[in-house]
Every structure is written in C-alpha cells, then in structure tokens.
Amino acid sequence: MKILLLDKNHPLITDQLLAKNFILEEDFTSSYDEVCRKIKNYDGIIIRSRIPLDKNFLEQAKNLRFIARVGAGMENIDIPVAQNLGIQLINSPEGNRDSVAEHVVGMLLILMNRLFIASQEVKNGIWLREENRGDELLGKTVGLIGYGNMGKATAKRLSGFGCNVIFHDILPGLSDEYATQVSLDELKERAEVLSLHIPLTEETSYLIDKKFISEMKNGFYFVNTARGKNVETKSLVEAIKSGKVKGACLDVLEYEKSSFEKLETENEDLQFLLESDKVIVTPHIAGWTIQSKEKLAQVIVDKILAQFSDHFQSIH
The missing domain is CATH 3.40.50.720 (NAD(P)-binding Rossmann-like Domain)
Incomplete structure (x- = not known):
C-alpha cells in the first residue's frame, strides 16, 4: 500500500507505518495541479489542510482507498464524492x-x-x-x-x-x-x-x-x-x-x-x-500543543492500521 503525505506531521507516522511495510512518499511543496497529476499512483493520503481534496482531485485518484486527516475538521474534503467513490475517510479529533x-x-x-x-x-x-x-x-x-x-x-x-x-x-x-x-x-x-x-x-x-x-x-x-x-x-x-x-x-x-x-x-x-x-x-492554535501533535499522529496511525490490518498481516 502506497501512501502520499502532503503535510508535515509528527515523525511517528512515518516511523510506525514504515515498520508495517507501507510505502510512503512525502511531498510538502507540490501545487494542487502537480499532486492531481500523480494522485492515481497512491492508495492513501495523509493530510492536514494544505491542499483541498475537491471533486476534480478525487475523481483523478483512481486507486485511492483512504484519506487520513491529521485533525478534526473535514471541510477541505468533498465528503459526498469521496464516499460515492468508496474512499474511507479517517480523522483524529480524539488527538487534540x-x-x-x-x-x-x-x-x-x-x-x-x-x-x-x-x-x-x-x-x-x-x-x-x-x-x-x-x-x-x-x-x-x-x-x-x-x-x-x-x-x-x-x-x-x-x-x-x-x-x-x-x-x-x-x-x-x-x-x-x-x-x-x-x-x-x-x-x-x-x-x-x-x-x-x-x-x-x-x-x-x-x-x-x-x-x-x-x-x-x-x-x-x-x-x-x-x-x-x-x-x-x-x-x-x-x-x-x-x-x-x-x-x-x-x-x-x-x-x-x-x-x-x-x-x-x-x-x-x-x-x-x-x-x-x-x-x-489567537492564530488557530487551540488544538496546537506539544502533546496534541503526537496524539493526533498516533490516533491516525492506529486508525489506519485498524482499517487496513489485512495489508500488513498478509505480508508476513
């Protein structure tokens, strides 16, 4: 399973997913259009808020199985389109x-x-x-x-x-x-x-x-x-x-x-x-503590592993 990380997050995400044999690629700078052109190559995305995942974006994500948002709000994602395409939506409000x-x-x-x-x-x-x-x-x-x-x-x-x-x-x-x-x-x-x-x-x-x-x-x-x-x-x-x-x-x-x-x-x-x-x-920092950065990331990892345990179990 190949995952694209579009925003910087706590390193435990990469550490723990790599340990479970997921393939990860980081891209923190490409524009919306550049990401659209390559999104068909990925099974999952981990995001915060940098790029909107709208109808156009999602329809080009031919192989996408999940979107994981490190945070609570999902308004940057066209949820009905994602659901119609069978894409699993994951967020982490428990973390902050x-x-x-x-x-x-x-x-x-x-x-x-x-x-x-x-x-x-x-x-x-x-x-x-x-x-x-x-x-x-x-x-x-x-x-x-x-x-x-x-x-x-x-x-x-x-x-x-x-x-x-x-x-x-x-x-x-x-x-x-x-x-x-x-x-x-x-x-x-x-x-x-x-x-x-x-x-x-x-x-x-x-x-x-x-x-x-x-x-x-x-x-x-x-x-x-x-x-x-x-x-x-x-x-x-x-x-x-x-x-x-x-x-x-x-x-x-x-x-x-x-x-x-x-x-x-x-x-x-x-x-x-x-x-x-x-x-x-204050500048949108209510959920923004040293502890929440780690907890948000851990919740996301736990949910990805719970949803897609069949992936890493089948490898061994």
Whole structure:
C-alpha cells in the first residue's frame, strides 16, 4: 500500500507505518495541479489542510482507498464524492480535544479576569485595581453547541470550575456527568457563556448571526475554537459594541485561508476585533500543543492500521 503525505506531521507516522511495510512518499511543496497529476499512483493520503481534496482531485485518484486527516475538521474534503467513490475517510479529533478544552478555559480566564490587559498596564507603569475587577466563572451557565470530542472535553474542565454546563447537539441522548443536553431554544434562554464545538457544514455556516445573537436572552461571553465561518463577524462586532456580547475569545476567524496559514482579508470588522480590549484573538492554535501533535499522529496511525490490518498481516 502506497501512501502520499502532503503535510508535515509528527515523525511517528512515518516511523510506525514504515515498520508495517507501507510505502510512503512525502511531498510538502507540490501545487494542487502537480499532486492531481500523480494522485492515481497512491492508495492513501495523509493530510492536514494544505491542499483541498475537491471533486476534480478525487475523481483523478483512481486507486485511492483512504484519506487520513491529521485533525478534526473535514471541510477541505468533498465528503459526498469521496464516499460515492468508496474512499474511507479517517480523522483524529480524539488527538487534540484536551488542548482545545484547555485553550477554551484559558481564554475565558484571561478575558473575564482582564489578565492580559492588567499585565500590560502594570508593565507600562499603570496600576489600576477597580478598573480591572474580574468576573468569575463559578456559577455561570455555559452553553456548548456540539458535544463531540471537543465539547465533552471542554465540559469536563468547566464543570470543575463550578459552572453549570448545558449543551445542544443534533444527536440525542448525550448527557453525562459533566453536562446536560437541552434544546437550542433552552440554551439561548439560559446561557451566559456560549462556546462552539461544531464542524463547518452547510447547516453550521454562519450559524451565529444577528438573528441568533438577538435570540440569546442574556448578555454573554462568546468562544469560538471551531471554524471561523461558523460566525458572521459583522454581527458579532455589532453585538460586542452594543454590549450584548460581553467579550469574545476567538481562535478562528471568518477571514482565514482554507489552509489556516494566514488571514486573507482585512476590513473594519477584523480591525475592531484586533483592537478591542473585549476580544482575545489567537492564530488557530487551540488544538496546537506539544502533546496534541503526537496524539493526533498516533490516533491516525492506529486508525489506519485498524482499517487496513489485512495489508500488513498478509505480508508476513
């Protein structure tokens, strides 16, 4: 089985797959068109986000048996086409759920306690106490949208802070000791903190818009570690200015490139987010820790070996 690696990942992927007699080829620089021309020669691809695997690409991948995405989101892959072609889709949300959960809690603590602002002020010779009075997580009702790997890990952490965690998910029966499942209407009625843990699909594109925000009963803190295009930035900015959104923690932005390498758009709304003391922005790093790099890779290897064990067993 011949596998093409299109992005740099933890070396354990190559080490462990080579040990199982897979044939690996690395290509971290070829363009989309160049990869299209040779993709018919491979049985599998391991990717992050560098190249979109669209209909044109997949139809040229005549021998492709699987696509393994080192990460959670699969929006860079034309999933219906891949499924129709019988290509197995593999991802690894288990690998960075803990880093995402810690990032959510970290951003909330920094924002709600004005830690970054107060630190910068003191470093500049400004000593303000009353102006930097914080807001506690204890007792807050936190509403999560999406209760998969990321949502559950986040609920576990927040429950330890004495939060009342509720969530909405399209699948039923997911309540556990950390959070209670509710309807979307009930979440909008009760939540004081709102955090997104959903993929980017047609249904979730710009889910958080002017209408959604207006239906939230309480002023609330907003966290997005999911995808930038889950949120209509213009509406979020308006809500921050009006005070409906008390503050925002954004690890992802509507204006990112699809490869997540950088921002591709600059406008007044983005500038507001970057300048506001009510907003924390990080460069799509919520799932990006030393530990998650290794765990994401290990999950992918384990899943490939589980799916295609017939390959390496037949060799011996």
